[in-house]
Amino acid sequence: MANESPSTRDGDSSGSSGGGPDGRSLAIHAATRLLGVGIVVLLWYLTRPLWHGFVYGVLYSPGLTVFGGGSIIAALVLWFLPPFDTGDADRPLGRVLREADSPVDVLLELQGSPGRKLRLFVTAVGVFAVLSVLVSVPAGMLEQRTLAQTTMDDATQVETFPQANPENPRVVPRQVADITTRGSVSYRQHRLGTSDIARKEDGSLAWSYAIQPDGFRNTLIENQRGVLVTDMTRMDDRQIQVYEEDFTYGEGMLLHRSADWNLKTSDYITKYDDDAVEFSHDGQPYMYYPKTGHEWHLTPFPHTTPTWDGGALVHPDGRIDHLTPEEARSEPILEGQRLYPMTLTRAEMGSLGYRNGIINQLPTVGAHEGEIEVARLPSEADNAQPFVIDLEGERMSYVTAMEPHGEDTRGLDEVWFADAETGEYTFFGTGDETLTGPERAMGIARSADSRTNWGQNFVVTEPVPVTIDGSLWWHIKVSPTDFTDVTRNVFVNADTGRTVEIRDDEAVRSFVAGEVMDENLEPIEDGEGTANAIYYVLVTDENGDVVERIPVEPGQGTTIVGPDDERVRNNGTASAAG
Structure with missing residues (x-):
């Protein structure tokens, strides 16, 4: 044993696999990597509303599906693969970072299995980025074309x-309502949120506002105080009605206390692109959030189109009712309110340029x-x-x-x-x-x-x-x-x-x-x-500048008095001027 050479000892330590990892080390590798993925998934789940846009895009946006989905799969495959046997000793990362002039140099200088995996991942991300662009162009045009066809098929001409x-x-315009309403209320720890249109309990239309916390400290501690509505149908004697009740989850409240956070944790696979509709029913404030979903079409090329996915009714006590379109229409609390997503209407109207085909609307x-x-x-x-x-x-x-x-x-x-x-x-x-x-x-x-x-x-x-x-x-x-x-x-x-x-x-x-x-x-x-004149008599000064415009209406005659008091009568046949 004492006479064994170093090379013999190295060969024995490598096991019967010829230099590769043995079964026990593979199991340890898989277990540690699985634990790492589990930690990442747990952190994602706890903070999932923060990543909602990316996750939804991976599921329903063809370009992001290729780029995001492909990158995630590549990362998981490389993460779980056993270490590569490169035959080179790993250089210390600190030394590589000190000597490199750019991130690209870091990738080139990294040796060993981690560096090789990182280079492969960067290459894969670049390939997926190019593919996502190639996929997005036809998928985007087909989305517009399919949406336009569906809109036209379901529409009725009158x-x-x-x-x-x-x-x-x-x-009352929005800007006038915003300025006059904010000048009529006084809150120390709250402010009025973005105005929107809702129906009042008497049937009239109003600008509505969430009474939400104001200032960083208050967004962390205070609650939405209720909703305020102000009449938009009158210039005079406008009424402002306030329905004060603390919302457990509301507007202007940060993170897990916000309505947005709890909407996404309770129904994740949908989009909340529209602002809330704030209104009252039987004297109690509510908020309604229209929801937009997407559906896949595999022919003639994979693409998606947006659809109405119902809505979420938020109660002051924190209860959230996720409703299908049919349930929203039959909900007594929502009677007369706006239910259909305005952003979806905007998308459908914008797609109508494609109703006669993709080629028809191309620039050249x-x-x-x-x-x-x-x-x-x-x-x-x-x-x-x-x-x-x-x-x-x-x-x-x-x-x-x-x-x-x-x-x-x-x-x-x-x-x-x-x-x-x-x-x-x-x-x-x-x-x-x-x-x-x-x-x-x-x-x-x-x-x-x-x-x-x-x-x-x-x-x-x-x-x-x-x-x-x-x-x-x-x-x-x-x-x-x-x-x-x-x-x-x-x-x-x-x-x-x-x-x-x-x-x-x-x-x-x-x-x-x-x-x-x-x-x-x-x-x-x-x-x-x-503005009803058929023509004007123009009175000019000595320089020819118009100093007066005298309108002549249908059937009306004119009398022009000259400088020498000579009266010239016109029976309405003069040519129009001005």
């Missing part, structure tokens, strides 16, 4: 616009036949599509105005209505006619009143489509630039461009109800004239 609910006009080779897109809104519009309005019978609807494809097109081609309770679609096609879009309607509202100092003292804001007696009107509000009030409501007819100004709440309701005939309405005054 010949006339559905009538708006005259009792629930959107008179596409014919763009029948292609439509969501109408663009100027930045000062201060709202986004889809618009939320109330139709007759207290049926909330998401309305989306669509314009023809093209950089210079602003007229409307179609108007789509999504039932906010069922998600059912109806749409109105303009045919050969083109209706005025929201951007042009805002311009008409400004040009109809030249006395107002637009942009300096007042702005037109929040165009909302309103359907009256089968016609589409754009309901626009005029507010001071500090958004502390609504000075008047302006209605612009999307077909004729006729513009009407209304300053009274009841008059707004009568107009939307169609109780006042169009020809009996007074149009907007334009300083010295009206």
Whole structure:
């Protein structure tokens, strides 16, 4: 034994496997690696809401499925593989880090089994990244195409616009509601959250807010205090109603105390993209979160499309009811509220550009036949599509105005209505006619009143489509630039461009109800004239600058007095000016 050479002793220590690990060492290796995976899975489970977006993407996003799923599998395979017999001694990691100039050098310098595995993993991640891009492009286009086909198949075309609910006009814009409401309440440890649209118990529409903790310390300790709703259907005598009750899980509460955390721990495989709908029922506050799911389509290429997955009803005591679409519609507490995800409606409307095929909408080779897109809104519009309005019978609807494809097109081609309770679609096609879009309607509202100092003292804001007696009107509000009030409501007819100004709440309701005939309405005054003039008489100074515009309405004659008091009569046949 004493005469054994070092080489003999080394050979004996390697076992009968010829230098590889024996069965006992393999078992120890597998056990330790399994323990490591178990610890990682346990940590993931305890913090799973933090990783919800990534996990859901791996399950339902083809590109992330390839990249994320492939990377995870590669990591697990390399983690469980026995150590590689490289024949090289491992260099100390500290020395490698000190001598390397970049992370790439670290990978190149690492020797032995860990370094080789790490290099293989980085290579695999790079391959999966390239594959994910190659998969995402066709999968994304097919998602839009399939979603557009499904939306069109389930939609019903109508010949006339559905009538708006005259009792629930959107008179108060969001920004005005936010500023005036926050200026009317006083909380030391709480603040009002993001505003949203909900139905009050009396049936009217309101801006609703969560009364949530304010400040880091309070988000850790305090609870959501309830919900607040403020009427959006009146300029005067607006009511603010507060339903105070501490929520066990609510908005503005951190980590495991938040509604978001508990929604994801109680129903993980779904998405909560929409803001909460805060409302009251029988005097008690509630919150409802619409849920969006996805489904796979394997042909002609694997892709997914979003679907309505029901909703979650959060009670103040911490109970969360996860409801299917059918259960949500039949839940008495949710009667009259918005149930369908607005983000899903936005995705479905955005996909309609693909309804005539993928090639049709491509930039260079596409014919763009029948292609439509969501109408663009100027930045000062201060709202986004889809618009939320109330139709007759207290049926909330998401309305989306669509314009023809093209950089210079602003007229409307179609108007789509999504039932906010069922998600059912109806749409109105303009045919050969083109209706005025929201951007042009805002311009008409400004040009109809030249006395107002637009942009300096007042702005037109929040165009909302309103359907009256089968016609589409754009309901626009005029507010001071500090958004502390609504000075008047302006209605612009999307077909004729006729513009009407209304300053009274009841008059707004009568107009939307169609109780006042169009020809009996007074149009907007334009300083010295009206928007109903067929032409203007222009009065100029000696330099030729216009100093006065005198409107002449249908059937009205004019008398022009010259400098020598010579009267020239005009029987209404003069050519229009201005």
